[in-house]
Amino acid sequence: MSYIKLSVQIQKLSEPQRSDMFVKQFRSAVREGKFDALELPDGKFELPKQFTRRGTGGEKYSKTAKDMLFEATPEFEAWFAATNTQLLDGRKGTRAPVVSVENIESGAVDFKALAAATRQSMESKYQRGQTLGQSRKKSKSKGQRRK
Numbered sequence: 001m002s003y004i005k006l007s008v009q010i011q012k013l014s015e016p017q018r019s020d021m022f023v024k025q026f027r028s029a030v031r032e033g034k035f036d037a038l039e040l041p042d043g044k045f046e047l048p049k050q051f052t053r054r055g056t057g058g059e060k061y062s063k064t065a066k067d068m069l070f071e072a073t074p075e076f077e078a079w080f081a082a083t084n085t086q087l088l089d090g091r092k093g094t095r096a097p098v099v100s101v102e103n104i105e106s107g108a109v110d111f112k113a114l115a116a117a118t119r120q121s122m123e124s125k126y127q128r129g130q131t132l133g134q135s136r137k138k139s140k141s142k143g144q145r146r147k
């Protein structure tokens with residue numbers, strides 16, 4: 001079997017701007033035992049992703065990651081193909097639609113479910129306030145206020 005460095009494998013990604021997520025998923029897969037890898041003691045490499053610093057007028061910078069060495073097995077190749085397509089598809093989860101009048105009218109947001117959640121939240125807050133008031137009322141009646 002041949003051994004490959006992580007820095008070389010990242011060059012094969014279809015979307016270099018997702019290289020930071022690939023490194024996280026790679027390290028997670030190694031931790032879970034999906035395949036074996038070892039950290040190279042002297043190896044750090046620069047990720048191809050370009051980050052933009054806020055408030056500096058679009059100044060770009062990049063991050064470094066520890067280089068690792070792993071065996072190019074068929075299991076790894078299958079994992080890499082699946083992970084690469086997942087990174088192309090975008091983020092893991094889809095976000096829920098924003099609550100707005102338009103989304104409620106179009107049916108993208110369930111009005112009845114949101115109303116039930118609101119009612120439950122309001123009831124919980126009311127009960128918490130009542131409990132707090134009752135506990136304060138009991139503590140005042142037990143003893144006189146100190147001056």
